[in-house]
Amino acid sequence: MKKFVLMLLIVQLAIAGCSRHSDVQPGGGAVNDVELPKCSEEGQCIYLINRYSQKLLTYNEKTKSIEEQQDIPNYIYYEFNTVSPYFTVGNSITNGFSILRIDKDNVKESVLLKDRKNEAIFPLATNGECYFFIHSYYDDSGKETKRTIAELIQDSTKDIPNVSGLVSYGTIVKDKLYYTVYDETSNSFILHSLLLNNLEAAPRIEADNLETGELYSTNGELLTSSNELIFNDRIQFEKKTLNYIDDEHEILIQIYPNQQADLVLDVIDIASKKQIGSASGVIDFSVDDQVITVYCEEHIKQINIP
Secondary structure (H helix, E strand, O other): OHHHHOOOOOOOOOOOOOOOOOEEOOOOOEEOOEEOOOOOOOOOEEEEEEOOOOEEEEEEOOOOEEEEEOOOOOEEEEEOOEOOOEEEEEEOOOEEEEEEEEOOOOEEEEEEOOOOOOEEEEEEEEOOOOEEEEEEEEOOOOOEEEEEEEEEEOOEEEEOOOOOOEEEEEEEEOOEEEEEEEEOOOOEEEEEEEEOOOOOOOOEEEEEEEOOOOOEEEOOEEEEEOOOEEEOOOOEEEOOOEEEEEOOOOEEEEEEEOOOOOEEEEEEEOOOOOEEEEEEOEEEEEEEOOEEEEEEOOOEEEEEOO
């Protein structure tokens, strides 16, 4: 699944009282027992995520270049498909997963899974207030034995009781959590929903035989996807390699390699479907107020949101 192989709401998480096991600023230290990338010039570096390789790095804002990237084999950062500072990180072979908040000037560990060997956790859906994750369990041989959805509650996660199957993607639309489950028999996805105020109820099947499982939401509307499109009955967009929706600004941010194998970022106004900005050589981006800052190789570009 793209989410797990390739696989960012700039808001305060409603996790008041979360225990922070680590709070590390650029220049060194460790989170999740793993050394963080360093910076050669104090006060010049920020933390970024290489969106394509899913690696944490330090970026020198003065030289506009990568100082150090955390290139540990199989150690991967996983993201939501909405603009959010929260990620999960772990080793795709040995697990050891945790939930992190990554800001420019620090990395905070919010939750460390209790069973570091036999559990893994991946972002599923968030609206900036509720945070849901795919929670996978494994036996000692590394075989997945169970997959469900977990809700983040203060400094721990709680599994939702009636969810089962190969949960793959999700989104929150108004008062509902939507998620897809992969059906191996038909090689397709089944769309389910749960009310946010009644997560212990039996999930409702909304649709089946979906070509792909990625889900998105904007302006209170659900969007599903195919291999080529992100769409609903009213709107559609061409699907790219990485797709993020910032619902606050009603924009679609897409990252993809062009014909020269250069990573390009496009910003699309959802209402008009017009491109409002683009950048190349992309490493990471952030959204602050009405400006998208794109951190690139050898330059930083700012795109104003109308």
